[in-house]
Amino acid sequence: MPAVPAAYSELCKLMRDAAHLNSVASLLNWDQETYMPHGGSEGRAEQSSLMAGIVHERRTSPKVGELIANCEADDTLMKPGSEPAANMREMRRDYDRATKLPGELVEELAKVGSLAQDVWKEARAKDDFAKFAPWLERMFELSRRKAACYGFAEGGEAYDALLDDHEPGGTAKMIEATFAPLRASLAELLKKVADSGEGPSEKPLKLKIEADKQHKFGLFVLEKMGFDLNAGRLDVTTHPFCSGIGPGDTRLTTRYRDEKFSDALYGTLHEMGHGLYEQGLPKADHFGEPLAGDISLGIHESQSRMWENFVGRGKPFWKWIMPHAKKHLGKDFGKYTVKDYYAAVNTARPSLIRVEADEATYNMHVMIRFEIERALLSGAMKVKDVPGEWNRRYKEYLGITVPDDRRGCLQDVHWSFGLIGYFPTYTLGNLYAAQFWEKINEDLPEMDKQIAKGQFSELKNWLNEKIHKHGRRYRASELCKKVTGKELSAAPLMRHLAAKAKAVYGV
Ligand SMILES: [Zn+2]
Numbered sequence: 001m002p003a004v005p006a007a008y009s010e011l012c013k014l015m016r017d018a019a020h021l022n023s024v025a026s027l028l029n030w031d032q033e034t035y036m037p038h039g040g041s042e043g044r045a046e047q048s049s050l051m052a053g054i055v056h057e058r059r060t061s062p063k064v065g066e067l068i069a070n071c072e073a074d075d076t077l078m079k080p081g082s083e084p085a086a087n088m089r090e091m092r093r094d095y096d097r098a099t100k101l102p103g104e105l106v107e108e109l110a111k112v113g114s115l116a117q118d119v120w121k122e123a124r125a126k127d128d129f130a131k132f133a134p135w136l137e138r139m140f141e142l143s144r145r146k147a148a149c150y151g152f153a154e155g156g157e158a159y160d161a162l163l164d165d166h167e168p169g170g171t172a173k174m175i176e177a178t179f180a181p182l183r184a185s186l187a188e189l190l191k192k193v194a195d196s197g198e199g200p201s202e203k204p205l206k207l208k209i210e211a212d213k214q215h216k217f218g219l220f221v222l223e224k225m226g227f228d229l230n231a232g233r234l235d236v237t238t239h240p241f242c243s244g245i246g247p248g249d250t251r252l253t254t255r256y257r258d259e260k261f262s263d264a265l266y267g268t269l270h271e272m273g274h275g276l277y278e279q280g281l282p283k284a285d286h287f288g289e290p291l292a293g294d295i296s297l298g299i300h301e302s303q304s305r306m307w308e309n310f311v312g313r314g315k316p317f318w319k320w321i322m323p324h325a326k327k328h329l330g331k332d333f334g335k336y337t338v339k340d341y342y343a344a345v346n347t348a349r350p351s352l353i354r355v356e357a358d359e360a361t362y363n364m365h366v367m368i369r370f371e372i373e374r375a376l377l378s379g380a381m382k383v384k385d386v387p388g389e390w391n392r393r394y395k396e397y398l399g400i401t402v403p404d405d406r407r408g409c410l411q412d413v414h415w416s417f418g419l420i421g422y423f424p425t426y427t428l429g430n431l432y433a434a435q436f437w438e439k440i441n442e443d444l445p446e447m448d449k450q451i452a453k454g455q456f457s458e459l460k461n462w463l464n465e466k467i468h469k470h471g472r473r474y475r476a477s478e479l480c481k482k483v484t485g486k487e488l489s490a491a492p493l494m495r496h497l498a499a500k501a502k503a504v505y506g507v
Contacts, residue, residue, distance in 0.1 A: 005077055007070040008084060012289055014067070015091070018058040019288030023246035025051040030251055033237045060098045068092055083291060086473045090290030093168070100149045109142050113417035120416035127406040129387050136415060137383045140376050143420050147377070159374050162421035166297045167428060169475040172374055175424045178431065179367050182490035186364060187397060189498060192507040193348045193360075194399065199505060200343035204336040209329050211236075211256035217328035218254060218268040221321070225307070226460040227252075227272050228279055234268065242271040242304075244278030244294075247287050251275075261329060262345060269312040273304035276460065280468025290472040297422070299476050301429025302436060303463065309359050309430075310437045310496070311459070313345045315503075316451035324454075346504045348497075350398035352407045360497050361398060363430060368393045369412070369423040377420060432480060434493035436467070439484045 025048060032044050058064075068091055071077055077084045116135040123132035147158035159172040193199070218234060228250075237253040244250050252271040256264045277300060286292035294300050311317055318338045326333040348358050354365035372389055375381035381389060390409040391402040402408040414422055441447055444458055451459075466483050480488050501507050 005071065005074055007067050007074070008077055011064065011067040011071060011091070012087075014058065014061075014064055016288030018055055020246065021051065021058065022055045023249075025055060026243050026245045030243050030245065033239075033241070034235045034253065056098065060095065065095060065099070068095055083473070087289050087291055090293070090472050094290070097150060097165075100151075101146060102149070105142070105145060105149065109146065109418055112138055112142060116416045117413065120410070120413065124406055124410040127404045127410070129405045129410060132410065132416075133383050133386075136386070139415060139418050140383070140420070143418055144377060146418075157374075157378060159377050159421060162377070163424070164421075166422050166425050167476065168296055169477060170296070170298070170424075170428075174477075175370060175428075178488060178490055179370065179424075179427065182363060182427075182431075182494065183367055183397065185490065185494045186360065186497070189494070189501055189507075190348065190350065190361065190364075190398070193501050193505050194350070196505045196507045199347055199349065200340075202344050202347065204340045204344045205260055205262040207261060207329070207332045208258055209261045210258065213329055214256050214261055214264050217325065218264060220324065220328060221265070221268065222252075222272055224454055225269075225272060225276075225311075225456045227275055231279060232275055240267045240271050242274035242278065244275075244281070247283040250278040266308050266312060266345075270304040270308040273307035274300055276307070276463065277303040277468055280464045281471055282469055286471065293472045295470075295472050295474065295479060296428075296476045297425035298428030298432055299467070299479065301425055302432035303467070305429045305433040306437060306463075310433055311451060311456075313342075313359065313500075314448075314451065315342050316448045318342050319452040320454045343504050346500050348501060348505070350400050352394070352400065352402060353411060359430075360501070363427045363493075364397045366423050366427040368397060369414075370427075372409075373415065373420050373423065428476075428488075431488055431490060431493050432476070434496045435480065435484050435486070435488060437496070438492045 028044060028048055028051065032040070032048075036044060068088070071084075071088055072092070078088060079085055112135070116132075116139055119135050120132050123129065143162060144158055147161035150161035150164065152158065152160040152164075153171075157172055160170070163170050163172065163175070215234070215236075219229070222232075222234060223229060231248045232250040232252065234252045234254060236255060238255060240252075240254045242250065242252050252268065252275050254264050254268045254271060277294065281292050281294065283292045315338065318341045322333070322338055322341075346359070348360035350361050350364075351357055354362065354369075357365055368390065371393070372381065372386060375389075376383065376386070386409050387405050390405075394400055394402050394408070414420075440459065440462055444450075444462060447459060450456070467479065470479065474482060477488060480486070
């Protein structure tokens with residue numbers, strides 16, 4: 001093995017240092033969401049912005065640019081298919097994107113984002129879209145400028161440039177091509193479900209259970225599923241999240257509702273899926289390098305959705321968990337059967353709010369947002385028409401009437417601080433999860449039996465080997481092809497949802 005070129009070692013060292021600094025920033029953020037006293041807010045905002053500035057400076061320094069160029073000129077290092085070549089491809093990408101935006105635009109985006117978020121909060125509370133409209137306009141204007149700085153491939157559109165922040169290599173056309181058949185089949189399925197009558201009761205989920213019992217139960221599930229609690233934690237926040245702080249430190253949060261234990265259970269499973277991905281990335285050897293980074297939000301979300309929906313909402317899971325749930329959550333649990341729980345967690349009912357939507361209808365919420373933000377960005381839709389376009393689509397795709405903008409186009413925070421091109425990654429996650437899941441069941445035919453016995457190690461190993469350990473070596477679409485042998489398609493998710501509708505609604 002030839003010696004590693006000095007420029008490459010130095011570059012990796014600089015990237016590792018920047019990643020460690022970023023860990024400090026993540027820890028500040030985690031603390032702010034969990035244990036920081038309210039009085040610390042202002043000081044923390046200063047600390048966070050200072051840290052963000054330092055990390056950005058480190059990652060965009062001329063020295064980094066110089067080292068990247070040196071490494072790129074080294075043919076032995078750039079051997080196609082090698083680890084260093086993959087690292088260099090991604091470092092170049094990160095560096096170019098980070099240095100393409102003028103500082104003045106970055107500052108403006110941050111400032112307008114923070115102000116617009118405040119206005120959005122008020123507008124939502126007062127159901128006043130007109131108040132938010134000029135800010136939304138301003139945010140899309142700035143986002144168009146941002147997209148122009150990034151640039152996009154010939155035949156593409158501005159949306160691609162923004163999507164690339166969250167789903168590298170993805171394009172609006174690709175998303176549209178995957179979403180269109182999904183929308184058609186989903187509409188058909190939801191119609192059948194709606195016509196089938198009332199559907200199962202959610203009563204089994206509405207047992208009153210204290211938070212500390214739920215917490216101990218959550219830890220039990222995490223441990224059994226293979227989340228390493230020596231290298232991770234579970235805490236409580238208003239908005240659950242997972243933070244891969246650094247090597248050996250992955251933190252999950254959840255929230256407890258006394259009257260509906262399934263909220264925390266599925267929230268915890270979701271964040272654990274993200275957490276297992278973080279724990280499975282090769283951070284011990286490659287921390288700070290792209291090889292230890294996640295591929296995209298879509299792939300990250302595929303991991304959380306898999307544990308939440310494909311494992312956690314399956315019958316084998318409920319077979320395994322029932323006796324443990326009775327022990328941890330109380331004997332009231334015994335009033336219901338595995339079948340009751342399976343049905344209760346798999347209802348499919350059109351609703352107004354995305355974050356409360358079930359597995360089947362959720363994707364419709366995402367598609368509506370994708371269509372609207374794409375049209376706003378290209379100028380095909382005007383901001384003033386958003387409420388009308390929103391409501392029309394809810395009627396058409398989900399068959400429901402939106403009573404006000406508070407529960408309509410003002411419900412999500414994303415656009416207010418410039419997260420455009422982010423929504424599709426939620427549905428991409430569901431699609432990837434379904435496609436991986438079919439492959440997993442082919443490779444591990446005993447999996448249902450294993451889950452019913454509480455054995456998750458083969459599943460976890462499969463994910464570690466096929467997905468996690470590669471870091472950012474492949475693009476999401478490449479990984480999908482490599483792992484499943486096929487391009488991403490809507491068919492596996494539709495098969496999964498149709499099977500559930502059959503089991504639960506008999507349609
Ligand atoms: Zn997630």
